Amino acid sequence: MSSSASTQPVVHPAGTARLLWTVLATVAVLTLLAYLVAFDQGAVSRSGTYLHELMHDGRHLLGVPCH
Amino acid sequence: MPLTTTAPPFFAVLVRGLLAGLVAGLLAGTFAYVAGEPRVEAAIAIEEAATHAEPAAGAHDHEDALVSRSGQRGGLFLATGLFGAAMGGLLATAYVLLSRRRRSYDDGRSGLSLAGAALLGAVIVPFLKYPANPPAVGDPATINQRTVTYLLMVVLGLVAVWAGSLGYRSVGAQAPAWQRAAAAVGGFLLVAAVSYVVMPSFQEVPANFPAALLWDFRLASLGTQVVLWTGIGLLFAALMHREWRRRSGTDALRST
């Protein structure tokens, strides 16, 4: 099943809960970052619409609805 | 032959995902700058002409001088770089979760499949339903509905890819390849087609907006995302391969 490039599993059950929280926190932070780029209109970043306007062209060209 | 390499810690994988995403984002920004910016400029010129013709209808906020046009062109790289880093980090997280579920870490190659899945599910499927719009296209009154339905379509696209992989695995490995492929395509198309039909459509392209400009802009936008996800997949797999090699040692690699 495992290919030549696979390693044997090294999964520590004790570390699973800690990893779960780390993963959840990471996903939350990265989702927030993507939100700030793609959708924020100053409500979260508290920068008015400065960041929104600065990244305006990126939003259009990444295909996100802008206005 | 089982290797004794230990799995890389989560943060080692995450850092590589973030780095791959940042570099891929800057590459995508370069593509967007060259292929897309002339179209954005042309669309803004049309928008401004329309605003001056009938000021009451022109409620767009592009002209407020908060950020100049050259600032927005530079901000393009900030946007794609940060967005790329976020997507690379999410890809790295998905890679770790997938590897743990399979109880086997590979040298990064499953990162390629994940990037392909993301490109198909989170970009191409939503794009076919809600293609990117340049400035001057889109009714500001529906921006909230369009944002929500777009995000929903991203989720549905990812569900469609997941349904495809379920279909693939539901057919036994002994079955001929075409049957597994047909099951994968069937699962994907079923979810994608139902989503496409059920989700609301928005037809908000002004009648006098040049069709060729719209097409060129949309192609540039899709190309930006293709560069982004291709870059994330290849760079992440390359970085993980290097890390895997470093961990397993070149001797173990030679013996396989």
Ligand SMILES: [Zn+2]
């Ligand atoms: Zn806009």
